[in-house]
Amino acid sequence: MKLPHNAHVAVVDGNRFMLLRNTGKPFEPTLEKVDQPELDPSNFSAGVRHQDDASQRSGATDLNELAHGAAVSEWLNAKAVSGDLTQLMVMADPKTLGEMRRHYHSELERILVGEIDKTVTGEPLEKIAKVIAES
Template sequence: MKLPHNAHVALVDGTTFVVMRNKGKPFEPELETVAKPDLEATNFSAGVRHQDPTSQMPGRNDLNELAHGAAAAEWLNAKAIADEIEAVLVIADPKTLGEMRHHYHGELEKRLVGEIPKTMTGETSADIAQAIAAA
């Protein structure tokens, strides 16, 4: 995947949110951490979608984790609207990524250069850069 120079990379899972920036070349990313925002999960709108018996089974959906994904999307929305990010790649586990998509603002959608549905929050920046280059 081509990741523009200075593009942001948002690494998200149900409890972690890390923002990195590509200081390398588009096909040879070098990532540096620029922020670890402390999010307040207040948007529990996912609970409306998870009322069926299957979704209520233990381990299926944790509303706190989904609210964290919503908060990460809202943080990214604010940065896009304020013109503080030009390009962003979102890397998140599939469940969190699905929730985030429900909350993307149009301005953020214009700036998305891609999404990778994979849990990578515990990986090194070199491993993350390798996964981006291979995507």
């Protein structure tokens, strides 16, 4: 997948979030860490559609993880609206990515250059860059 030079990459799962930047070429990304904000996941309405008893008992839904995805979207929305982010790729596990999409501001949608539904938060930056290049 093409990742423009200086584009940002949000790497997210239900507990962690880091913001990276591509300092390499579009088809040969080189990533550097820009920020790892500590967020307060307070939007517990995020998982309202997942609050059935069966999912809660089986552990299939973690409202804290969904609220974290919503908090990341809110943070990214603010950066997109303020102009701090101009090109963004989002990499997140499928459940978190689905929740994040529900909270995207139109300005964030405008600056998206791609999304990858894969869990890579614990991986080294070189491996994340390789996943992007091969997608």
